[in-house]
Amino acid sequence: MRGARRIAAPTAVLLAVGLVACAPTLPESVVPGTEITVAWSGELTSMNAAAAPSPGNVDVAETIRGDFGDMIDGEFVPDQGFGSISIVADDPFTVRYDLAEPVWSDGIPLDAADLMLGWAGASGFFPKEDGAAADGADAEGAAEPDAAPDAPVLDEFARAIEVTFEAPTIGWQQAVTVPVPAHVVGERAFGIDDPMEAKQAVIRAVQEADEAALEKIAQVWNEDFEVSGAKKIPADLLLSSGPFLVDEVSGAEEGQSVSLVPNAAYRGVATANVARIELVPPGAEPLSALGETLDVVQVAPVTANREAIRELERKDLLVETTHDGTLWALLLRPSGVFTQTQARTAFMHAAPPTALSERGAGVWSTAYTGTTSMISAPGSRAYDIVNEDSGFTGTLGTTDDEPALEREAAGIADGARVCVLYDRGSEFAAGAFAGLKEAVAEAGWSVADCGSDDFGAALASGGWDAVIQRTPIPQTPAQIAERWGSAGSWHADADRDALIVQLAQTTDVYEARDLLARIEASIVRAAVALPIAVNPRVTIVDRGVSGVAGRSGAAAPLTYGVAQWVVEP
Numbered sequence: 001m002r003g004a005r006r007i008a009a010p011t012a013v014l015l016a017v018g019l020v021a022c023a024p025t026l027p028e029s030v031v032p033g034t035e036i037t038v039a040w041s042g043e044l045t046s047m048n049a050a051a052a053p054s055p056g057n058v059d060v061a062e063t064i065r066g067d068f069g070d071m072i073d074g075e076f077v078p079d080q081g082f083g084s085i086s087i088v089a090d091d092p093f094t095v096r097y098d099l100a101e102p103v104w105s106d107g108i109p110l111d112a113a114d115l116m117l118g119w120a121g122a123s124g125f126f127p128k129e130d131g132a133a134a135d136g137a138d139a140e141g142a143a144e145p146d147a148a149p150d151a152p153v154l155d156e157f158a159r160a161i162e163v164t165f166e167a168p169t170i171g172w173q174q175a176v177t178v179p180v181p182a183h184v185v186g187e188r189a190f191g192i193d194d195p196m197e198a199k200q201a202v203i204r205a206v207q208e209a210d211e212a213a214l215e216k217i218a219q220v221w222n223e224d225f226e227v228s229g230a231k232k233i234p235a236d237l238l239l240s241s242g243p244f245l246v247d248e249v250s251g252a253e254e255g256q257s258v259s260l261v262p263n264a265a266y267r268g269v270a271t272a273n274v275a276r277i278e279l280v281p282p283g284a285e286p287l288s289a290l291g292e293t294l295d296v297v298q299v300a301p302v303t304a305n306r307e308a309i310r311e312l313e314r315k316d317l318l319v320e321t322t323h324d325g326t327l328w329a330l331l332l333r334p335s336g337v338f339t340q341t342q343a344r345t346a347f348m349h350a351a352p353p354t355a356l357s358e359r360g361a362g363v364w365s366t367a368y369t370g371t372t373s374m375i376s377a378p379g380s381r382a383y384d385i386v387n388e389d390s391g392f393t394g395t396l397g398t399t400d401d402e403p404a405l406e407r408e409a410a411g412i413a414d415g416a417r418v419c420v421l422y423d424r425g426s427e428f429a430a431g432a433f434a435g436l437k438e439a440v441a442e443a444g445w446s447v448a449d450c451g452s453d454d455f456g457a458a459l460a461s462g463g464w465d466a467v468i469q470r471t472p473i474p475q476t477p478a479q480i481a482e483r484w485g486s487a488g489s490w491h492a493d494a495d496r497d498a499l500i501v502q503l504a505q506t507t508d509v510y511e512a513r514d515l516l517a518r519i520e521a522s523i524v525r526a527a528v529a530l531p532i533a534v535n536p537r538v539t540i541v542d543r544g545v546s547g548v549a550g551r552s553g554a555a556a557p558l559t560y561g562v563a564q565w566v567v568e569p
Contacts, residue, residue: 027271030262034275034567036545038296038558039282039289043256044249047237048225050121050179055554059279062556063260064240066102066110066268067177070560071475073552074380075509076173081269085173087507093168097176098160104181105240105265111159113182113199116152119163120206122175123149126218151207168505170477170512180225184236188224189216243272243563255281260562270563273547277562287540290317295542298550298558300324301364302427309540318541318548321367323534325554326470328428329374330356330436330530334491336465337418342410344527347418348396350403350443351436356468357533359435360428368533372397373520375480377473377552378534382513389517392524403443414444421464423455429468432532436468470535472554477504484523496522544568
């Protein structure tokens with residue numbers, strides 16, 4: 001392991017930050033002089049990831065914002081150091097969000113005002129002027145001004161709020177977060193210098209539904225925390241409630257760098273161990289830089305990097321495979337040659353998912369984990385229940401029937417043409433298509449190459465019978481409905497719609513798993529989707545660094561666990 005170092009800032013604008021110079025003594029857990037440098041292709045554009053939830057903003061927010069817990073493999077894992085959440089009434093459904101004793105890095109406590117502001121943001125009080133969701137955020141459920149929900153009940157002494165929902169909600173544990181400091185928002189919105197008075201002004205604005213005051217808060221919420229192109233980031237925008245705080249941000253043509261240092265005011269369960277973390281552009285050859293200028297790299301596994309990663313593994317660097325929150329699937333359009341369920345089932349029986357996965361993955365075949373679910377991820381507790389109860393194995397899995405005879409029984413003539421769309425630019429998709437074509441030919445199907453270099457446009461234009469596609473694993477009932485609800489236009493099913501609505505109003509984790517299995521079973525019975533494998537992501541960590549673990553999924557797959565990172569002596 002090379003010694004502690006600083007990466008030279010790119011020749012561009014350096015965003016000066018004065019917080020660190022006057023920061024109190026670092027936590028005892030921090031080893032002075034230690035540094036970890038991470039290849040990072042993100043961009044920090046806002047210190048308010050709730051208003052601008054881009055991947056880069058979420059990455060940084062995971063290091064500088066405390067919260068009640070995280071979703072790990074589809075399950076909520078609470079952070080008792082930040083606070084606790086409890087259901088206090090079933091009818092009407094009421095939840096208490098109770099802070100422990102976290103403080104902002106300027107010493108101002110987090111309290112009910114911060115919770116109230118976070119609740120208002122999540123409830124749609126601060127929409128963008130054009131009414132659009134920020135950076136692809138889901139605007140569903142945003143409240144119109146004349147239909148705003150009742151404000152929570154505050155317990156300012158206990159630093160807690162109680163929120164009453166119109167109906168039970170599966171997302172109750174994450175319905176309230178603290179994206180930005182209420183005292184900063186109040187100071188900027190109303191010109192109030194005293195932080196506690198500023199907090200009270202925010203509370204009053206939300207409680208009284210004061211449209212003029214809320215408009216000022218919305219402007220701060222949506223605009224003031226933006227940092228793109230800034231020559232200097234104001235210190236109040238860089239306040240942290242998490243284990244680290246932003247020290248420097250630099251931008252250059254080849255990418256942006258973000259420097260993180262420990263937050264001495266952090267009172268969480270796990271405090272920082274490393275004196276500095278540098279998020280830097282990966283460069284043209286990040287794997288070659290491991291052990292020299294980089295300590296941690298995350299890459300997509302492709303043929304071109306297999307040998308380099310194998311060599312690093314042989315040199316005792318940690319190589320870990322997770323998934324990126326998406327899965328590969330063969331999707332059949334329920335029309336034309338595939339109008340009948342029996343025809344779709346016969347085609348899927350002729351196309352074993354392992355054959356498609358192995359051909360698509362090539363030298364990375366061991367990195368692709370097979371899956372039988374379109375709505376849950378392997379490795380999660382929900383997946384085990386879904387896999388057991390969905391009926392996939394008996395319906396779409398291997399069969400003793402002769403595939404050609406099954407096709408004939410479905411009324412499909414020998415040599416029936418199937419136009420299969422796939423992305424020609426994807427190694428996996430191109431390989432999976434080749435495997436599909438070979439496999440189904442034995443059963444008398446004739447697969448036509450309808451691959452495209454402009455996959456998105458071809459997908460939207462139609463004219464194909466089947467598609468090999470990478471699709472997100474849904475994390476919420478709304479996301480399930482977007483693809484698998486009747487409004488999603490893939491396959492209408494009124495019973496499935498009802499199950500999705502029921503899932504959205506479920507608060508019991510075990511009942512939620514059972515409902516996921518029933519939703520999956522309806523997709524299996526329709527025979528419109530053949531899950532192939534989850535899409536992998538590979539994390540490589542240099543010798544001498546420990547505690548780094550990639551997280552499956554799309555949200556902050558690496559930075560979520562920075563407090564656990566250690567530079568070994």
